[in-house]
Amino acid sequence: MVAVHGAPCWVNLMTRDLDATQHFYGSVLGWSFRPGSLGPEFSVAMLDGAPVAGLGALAHRLGQPVSWTPYFYVDSADLAASRLQERGGTLAVGPLKFGPGRAVLAADLTGAVFGLWEGAETPGWKIGRASAPAWLELHTADPFTAAVFYGGLLGWASGEPGACDVSYENDEILVRSESSIVAGLRGPRPGDVPGAGDVGQPFWQVYFRVSDTDAIAGSATGAGGRVIAPPDDTWLGRVAELQDPFGARFTVVADIP
Secondary structure (H helix, E strand, C coil), X not given: CCCCCCCEEEEEEECCCHHHHHHHXXXXXXXXXXXXXXXXXXXXXXXXXXXXXXXXXXXXXXXCCXXXXXEEECXXXXXXXXXXXXXXXXXXXXXEEECCEEEEEEECCCCCEEEEEEECCCCCCCCCCCXXXXXXXXXXXXXXXXXXXXXXXXXXXCCCCCCCEEEEECCEEEEEECCEEEEEEECCCCCCCCCXXXXXXXXXXXXXXXXXXXXXXXXXXXCCCEEEEEEEECCXXXXXXXXXXXCCEEEEEECCC
16 A cells, blocks of 8 residues: 555654553543554554554653644655745754654644654555544644645645645535545634634644544543533534643544434
């Protein structure tokens, strides 16, 4: 299986306390964990024997806030890093050798943090399928400017074979890879919760598929997290925006009963 240039290829949580973080997500989302290949500060979250995401106790070393970060596949990390800076983005770390590939940690021109990956993809991991996250969504004040930035960097809507397509639907910009919706870029909407990322610092939100949104929201509170936006029915499904005890925001989504 070959990764599609410009498509999401992994998500990683940068945290400060790996053991405590694993305990939270294990108790709330039912994940188990195996050691990562990059050393004791890394682990891989697993669900039903398949990989979900990476966890790394890196926030303190990289000077980054605790956060979920999506990575997008590129053919050349060096070329992508150059394009990033030409388009007004910020190169924070890399390109650096990581295991079987090379990684870049960056911020777009509005400050939203994301990563680039050159190398082998995780077998069977595809946004919206199996254990992988259901969806990625950029919260930003200007989604159209952001789409131009990511389009130029990652080749979205370039018309090249295998490139991601872009459309405007449901009041946001949708990104498709191999006909599947993998990401959205959205601006503030009426009724958005202040402080949930819809105002202030832009960020990429990761959505994880669950069977019962309301139950997971309750579990997150009981495990020391908090509910930022309570369960609500949307075109994606029944969603709730949560925050882990260490400050990382994420969303869970389930089919509407």
